[in-house]
Amino acid sequence: MTSPLSPLSSLSPTPHTFLFSLTSDTIYAYDCRLCQLYYPEIPLANVIVIGAQWGDEGKGKVTDLLSRSADVVVRYQGGVNAGHTIVVRDRTFKLHLIPSGILYPKTECIIGCGTVIDPKVLIEELDRLESLDIPTDKLFISETAHVTMPYHRLIDRAAEERRGNYKIGTTGRGIGPTYADKSERTGIRVLDLMDSVGLQEQLQWAIEYKNVILEKLYNLPPLDPEAVIDEYLGYAERLRSHVVDTSLKIYDAIQRRRNILFEGAQGTLLDLDHGTYPYVTSSNPVAGGACVGTGVGPTAIDRVIGVAKAYTTRVGEGPFPTELDGQLGELLCDRGAEFGTTTGRKRRCGWFDATIGRYAVRVNGIDCLAITKLDVLDTLAEIKVCVAYDIDGNRYEHFPRNARQFAKVRPIYKTLPGWQRSTADCRTLEDLPRQALDYLKFLAELMEVPIAIVSLGASRDQTIIVEDPIHGPKRALLHADGTPVSAS
Numbered sequence: 001m002t003s004p005l006s007p008l009s010s011l012s013p014t015p016h017t018f019l020f021s022l023t024s025d026t027i028y029a030y031d032c033r034l035c036q037l038y039y040p041e042i043p044l045a046n047v048i049v050i051g052a053q054w055g056d057e058g059k060g061k062v063t064d065l066l067s068r069s070a071d072v073v074v075r076y077q078g079g080v081n082a083g084h085t086i087v088v089r090d091r092t093f094k095l096h097l098i099p100s101g102i103l104y105p106k107t108e109c110i111i112g113c114g115t116v117i118d119p120k121v122l123i124e125e126l127d128r129l130e131s132l133d134i135p136t137d138k139l140f141i142s143e144t145a146h147v148t149m150p151y152h153r154l155i156d157r158a159a160e161e162r163r164g165n166y167k168i169g170t171t172g173r174g175i176g177p178t179y180a181d182k183s184e185r186t187g188i189r190v191l192d193l194m195d196s197v198g199l200q201e202q203l204q205w206a207i208e209y210k211n212v213i214l215e216k217l218y219n220l221p222p223l224d225p226e227a228v229i230d231e232y233l234g235y236a237e238r239l240r241s242h243v244v245d246t247s248l249k250i251y252d253a254i255q256r257r258r259n260i261l262f263e264g265a266q267g268t269l270l271d272l273d274h275g276t277y278p279y280v281t282s283s284n285p286v287a288g289g290a291c292v293g294t295g296v297g298p299t300a301i302d303r304v305i306g307v308a309k310a311y312t313t314r315v316g317e318g319p320f321p322t323e324l325d326g327q328l329g330e331l332l333c334d335r336g337a338e339f340g341t342t343t344g345r346k347r348r349c350g351w352f353d354a355t356i357g358r359y360a361v362r363v364n365g366i367d368c369l370a371i372t373k374l375d376v377l378d379t380l381a382e383i384k385v386c387v388a389y390d391i392d393g394n395r396y397e398h399f400p401r402n403a404r405q406f407a408k409v410r411p412i413y414k415t416l417p418g419w420q421r422s423t424a425d426c427r428t429l430e431d432l433p434r435q436a437l438d439y440l441k442f443l444a445e446l447m448e449v450p451i452a453i454v455s456l457g458a459s460r461d462q463t464i465i466v467e468d469p470i471h472g473p474k475r476a477l478l479h480a481d482g483t484p485v486s487a488s
Contacts, residue, residue: 045259045302045303045469046254046259046260046261046262046300046301046302046303047066047070047259047260047261047262047301047302047303047304047305047469048262048264048287048290048301048303048304048305048364049062049063049066049261049262049263049264049305049307049370050264050267050268050285050286050287050304050305050306050307050360050364050366051264051265051266051267051268051270051285051306051307051308052267052268052306052307052308052356052357052360052361052364052366052369053267053268053269053308053309053312053313053314053353053356053357053360054266054267054269054270054276054312054313054314054315055082055265055266055267055269055270055285055314055315056267056309056313056315056338056347057267057307057308057309057372058307058309058370058372058373058455059263059264059265059307060095060100061372061455061458061460061463062305062307062370062372062453062455063099063100063101063261063263064100064101064103064460065453065460065463065465066261066305066469067100067101067103067104067107067261068104069259069468070101070107070259070260070261071106071107071108071253071258071259071260072101072107072108072109072110072250072253072258072259072260072261073099073100073101073102073107073108073109073110073260073261073263074099074109074110074111074112074246074250074260074261074262074263074290074294075097075098075099075109075110075111075112075115075263075265076112076114076115076262076263076264076289076290076292076293076294077112077114077115077264077265077266077283077284077285077289077290077293078115078116078175078264078265078266078281078283078285079096079097079115079116079117079118079148079173079174079175079178079265080096080097080118080121080148080171080173080175081096081170081171081173081175081265081266081281082096082097082265082266091132093129095125096121096125097111097115097117097118097121097122097125098111098122098125098126098129098136098139099111099263100263101261101263102129102134102136102138102139103134105134105135105138106138107138108138108140108249108253109138109139109140110139110140110141110142110246110249110250110294111139111140111141111142111145111246112142112145112246112250112293112294112295113142113144113145113246113247113293113294113295114145114283114284114289114292114293114294115142115145115293116145116146116147116148116175116178116179116182116283117141117145117146117147117148117190118147118148118173118174119147119148119193119232119235119236119238119239120235122141122239123235123238123239126139126238136242139242140242140243140244140246140249141190141239141242141243141244141246142190142243142244142245142246142247143189143190143191143194143243143244143245143246144189144190144191145189145190146178146179146181146182146187146188146189146190147178147187147188147189147190147192147193147232148173148174148175148178149174149178149188149203149206149210149228149232150223150228151177151206151207151210151211151213151214151223152174152175152177152178152181153172153173153174153177154174154214154218154220154223155174155177155210155213155214155218156170156172156173156174156175156176156177157172158214158217158218158220159177159218160172162218167317168278168279168316168317169279169315169316169317169318170316175281175282175283176281176282178282179282179283180282186206186209188202188203188206190239190243191243193232193233193235193236193239194236194240194243196233196236199229199232199233199236200229200233203225203228203229203232204225204229207223207225207228208225210223211223246294246295247294247295247296250294250295250296251295251296254296254300260300262290262294262301264285264286264287264289264290265283265285266281266283266285267285267360268285268286268306268356268359268360268363268364269314269356269360270285271283271284271285271286271289271363272284273286274286274363276318276319276403276406277403278403279316279317279318279319286363286364287301287304287363287364287365287366288364303367303368303469304364304365304366304367305366305367305368305369305370305452305453305469306360306361306364306366306368306369306370306449307369307370307372308352308357308360308369308370308371308372309336309352309371309372309373309376310352310371310372310373310374310376310377310439310443311332311336311349311350311351311352311373311376311377312349312350312351312352312353312356313336313338313347313348313349313350314347314348315345315347315348316345319403319406319407319409320348320350321350321353321386321389321406321409321410321411322350322351322352322353322384322386322411323348323349323350324349324350324351329348329349329350331379332349332350332376333346333347333349335375335376335379336349336373336376351383351384351385351386351411351413352385352386352443353386353411354385354386354387354443354446354447355386355387355388355389355396355397355398355399356399357443357446357447358397358398358399358446358447358448359398359399361447361448361449366447366449367449367469368449368450368451368452368467368469369443369444369447369449369450369451369452369453370451370452370453370454370455371440371443371451371453371454371455372455373455373456374423374436374439374440374454374455374456375422375423375424375456375457375462377418377439378418378419378420378421378422378423378424379418379420380418380420381417381418381420382415382416382417382418383415383416383417383418383439384413384414384415384416385413385414385415385416385442385443385446386411386412386413387412387413387414387446388411388412389409389410389411389412390409390410390411390412391405391408391409391410392408395412396409414442416435416438416439416442417435418435419433419434419435419436419439421433423436423456424456424457424462426456426464427461427463427464428464429454429464429466431464432454432464440454450466450467451466452465452466452467452468452469453465453466453467453469454466
């Protein structure tokens with residue numbers, strides 16, 4: 001029997017073969033069709049995809065690509081403040097709540113309990129997909145997920161305005177107030193929507209309570225309870241067939257050894273506990289949030305994939321050490337089409353920051369990286385990478401957790417030569433200009449994790465798969481030289 005793991009010289013790449021790794025002197029080829037035959041003890045992987053920066057890293061495209069190998073795709077946190085843009089054969093799909101795997105008819109898509117759901121937006125997405133003949137019958141919604149109400153959106157926008165110079169930069173979609181009600185134990189859950197009698201009583205009280213806040217604190221007109229109740233009862237009927245106990249469904253998939261892809265929203269530096277507080281989101285986008293937001297134990301997770309742009313962007317307020325002003329920042333913004341999927345806001349652009357990258361690797365347990373938008377750097381004569389921080393004359397290799405300290409950071413840069421050649425049509429590592437490959441290797445060395453995927457544009461085919469993170473061998477089962485650990 002032929003081994004699935006062979007030196008590249010002895011096995012030519014095929015559609016079923018994936019190459020790795022950027023950090024090894026030897027490039028190996030891996031045939032996923034032979035894996036279960038040759039190494040039956042290696043299970044197929046349950047994988048978390050997370051953002052390794054401030055969000056908008058290209059997780060939607062990466063999740064879409066990996067969904068080909070996944071049986072189940074699960075969204076585990078955030079709400080309509082997230083946005084994934086996927087391009088398939090010149091058709092653009094913008095999704096806020098529905099997992100990216102919905103474009104694959106046989107893939108089950110689950111919205112987990114850690115997600116907050118705006119039913120109006122969700123129904124709009126369902127209707128849009130169905131109008132394009134994309135089936136939605138395999139979409140499942142957690143019955144314990146919390147629901148965004150009209151008063152959440154009103155309070156979100158009013159509170160942000162009231163902050164003045166202390167604005168957070170929220171999307172105004174009601175996400176923070178929904179999570180706040182969840183913590184205060186006054187929230188409305190999807191299962192409450194399904195109980196028409198109980199919902200009317202619950203909403204009557206909740207709206208009267210929130211009307212006091214709207215009127216007295218923010219000088220806004222009160223909501224009509226009856227109108228809101230009627231609206232949400234209608235949403236309930238539209239969504240009823242999709243509502244299940246998703247924790248049980250995911251557990252069943254694990255027991256059946258199906259491939260599960262956990263899809264995060266936002267990014268590590270926006271995490272409520274581990275991000276650049278207070279300029280963060282209201283949930284936990286880090287890998288640990290996948291377990292809490294879906295109801296699975298950590299032992300069910302096989303691999304964590306971090307997604308990072310070849311440069312750095314952020315939306316909203318807060319310090320940004322490598323931010324570029326002027327012509328160069330505008331160039332990255334224009335070439336990268338850096339405008340928010342959800343808000344349309346212009347993204348701030350800067351050089352790649354390996355300090356926050358190493359932090360993301362540490363707090364998420366990242367096994368491998370997907371680097372996106374490498375092509376945006378194609379025209380530059382030289383490229384800078386932040387390798388450390390200077391704070392008050394002292395060099396820091398690690399991300400400072402103190403917000404005031406982080407605001408004083410000055411980046412320490414390493415300058416690399418650009419390649420000044422288009423990479424948009426590159427489909428293998430060998431196709432890349434030498435300087436582009438050197439740049440990727442430098443990032444992998446700085447982050448101390450290998451690069452599994454390189455994206456060179458918005459389309460599915462504009463991608464180099466160095467290693468398939470789902471069907472590829474689990475890194476913990478490999479020796480340092482890339483050879484498999486013998487079964488004991």
